[in-house]
Amino acid sequence: DMQMTQSPSSLSASVGDRVTITCRASVNINSCLNWYQQKPGKAPKLLIYAASRLQSGVPSRFSASGSGTDFTLTITSLQPEDFATYYCQQSCGRPRPFGQGTKVEIK
């Protein structure tokens, strides 16, 4: 079964920091990769689709890149509202698993 592996599983950062999260697929998924942000008690929110396309309304400090098996999500200047858990997800074919999540905490 295909798997998505994120790293790190958690990180501590300060407001203004640059943060990078990686996601690795167990097979080649081309650009079939989405990123979501989830805050406690809330449904996830779509940030990035098709590996690098910013969802409408999402701040430009979020960016992403990658294709094939290796992907990254970058937050260029972390803001207080960005402290949350981030998930990648394979978005084509069957199945469409999520990564295990990366929790971004305040240092």
Place this chain on the structure above:
Amino acid sequence: QVQLVQSGAEVKKPGASVKVSCRASGNAFINYYVTWVRQAPGQGLEWMGWISANTGDTSYAQKLQGRLTMTTDTSTNTAYMELRSLRSDDTAVYYCARASSLTGDLDYWGQGTLVTVSS
């Protein structure tokens, strides 16, 4: 504005079944897939499967095959997820979400439904 509204919390005994509904505003499901995702307490997101609102085609996570059924009612713009033979590890918040048929992104989500399985 697309809205997905899910049914309320459920408490079930082991071995029972649960059916969660997800009602969309307008024709929000036309030409989209409805995906179901669950999240056990303190855990990550688990993809359960999807159903095409147009064709009824489904794809389920292998671990849930045989216990899971997804359906849609296009006349009421409502999707349903039924899980049978419930176990304690099925306790989770269950989300429905709309998935683009082109890019698979989940752009709109329901508010979540807590299903508790306990004797």
